Amino acid sequence: MTELVLLRPWWLAALPFLLALALWQWRRGPAAGGWERVMPPAMFAAMRALGHLQASAHSRGRAALAAAALLCLGLCGPAVPRADAPLLAGSGAILIALDMSPSVAESPALADAQAAAAAVLAAAEGRPVGLLLYAGEAYEVAAPTSDPATLESQIAVLARDIMPGNGSRPASALALARRMLQASPDADLVLISDGGGVDDATRAEAGRLAGDGVRLSVLALAGAAGGTSDSAALGTLGSVAAPARAPEPVLRRLSRGGALNPDPALANLTFRDLGPLLAALAGIPLLGLFRRRA
Structure with missing residues (x-):
């Protein structure tokens, strides 16, 4: 009908x-x-x-x-x-925040994180995509670019010893993401994490992102070293959350190219x-x- x-x-x-x-x-x-x-x-x-x-x-x-x-x-x-109707590519940037804390980098969850990040790249459909990594601190890997091939090679070589420190502070990742997306209206942030380190500071940063108009989606990793994914903590951050091995809800949101705020x-x-x-x-x-x- x-x-x-x-x-x-x-x-x-x-x-x-x-x-x-x-x-x-x-x-x-x-x-x-x-x-x-x-x-x-x-x-x-x-x-x-x-x-x-x-x-x-x-x-x-x-x-x-x-x-x-x-x-x-x-x-x-x-x-x-x-x-x-013509098929229009979205204009808002997508930023991937990838958890590289020891519980992810030293476990089979790293492969799931890489596969989930690659799926986000495929779902971008022409939108600029950027990448940041975080453990105890957050680091910008690539500003949003319309050439995802440059990110594919960087995601493929991620390994356990790539981060200089230990710990897991997703609050620092969200703060860095907010700075990176300040000049990009209608943006999406995809957090790929096992839920470690989610605290009140992380939830406060998530609220600031929402206030800036950035949509936060979460892909939860399972099988991390030292325990399973804290999906309950991750679910309090983003309006859309899904397991990293079944990311379809998040990918559908990204492929709409910012349909939540359509241009009249x-x-x-x-x-x-x-x-x-x-x-x-x-x-x-x-x-x-x-x-x-x-």
């Missing part, structure tokens, strides 16, 4: 007011130029039966309300996806707006307002 979307749904808020106005008009009854307030009911009914009093104002009010309702429905922008100027390229056609129907009840009367 064809998917129907509303491009400007806030216009629907006007419909309850129009409905209230229609109910008030219905309860008020047909007007007759004020004669209904001064004439006895029996005389008023007789004069109306003889055709001397017309309820044209009431019918004109109904026509105006019907036209206003059609205009509101048209302005809310009912639309269907265009079959010939591109709506006409993606959807066929039926609003103008629906708004044009408002002319039918309005035509009755221009009818000449004797």
